Amino acid sequence: MKNRIQELRKSRKVTQQELADALSVTRQTIISLENGKYNASLTLAHKAAQFFGVTIEELFIFEGEENL
């Protein structure tokens, strides 16, 4: 699943550590999310969407058949 976390984070001049602190996760999780190596849970997706002030659908792009 693709996401716009890096794009939104950079546009708002937020560092990975600041975002990690705001979402109560490690910086490594943010890096993995931005690289598309890790899919966020519903809770984290909700928190991230709230942080950026967008909907989950705007932040995460579901691309059809994926491992669920």
Place this chain on the structure above:
Amino acid sequence: MEEFRKKLQKKAIAAAIICLLAPTILITLQIITKRDVDTFGSAIYGAFGGVMTVAVFNLVRMLSAIKSEEKLKRLYIAEKDERNILIGKQTCTASLLIVVTGIAFAALIASYFNITVSLTLGAVVLFIALVLLGVRIYYNKTM
């Protein structure tokens, strides 16, 4: 965060008891039995020393986190981070699979040399399988 601090305090107390009790028991047993420390014994003591060092290091880390708000937050995030939790679960699953497969293979190979060893290893595999089944049933019912 206060709940996590209390949980950490309990963990630190348990770790401190283990850190004090384990070497005391080992030293007492050594004094009572007066067993010769051969190469195997030295290896066991060495491994025990390593485990104790890690345990003491963890204890110090927990104690410093209890005192410092910043360190407590860092530890909370590290422990509750969903990716770390997932990695832990995947590690356990993969390790269990590798260990069980390894023991099953060892049981098979041992059957050509020593039937007692083979049966013991087979019993270990059976026991792990039963525990796995029990835990799976439990989580299927509770989740």
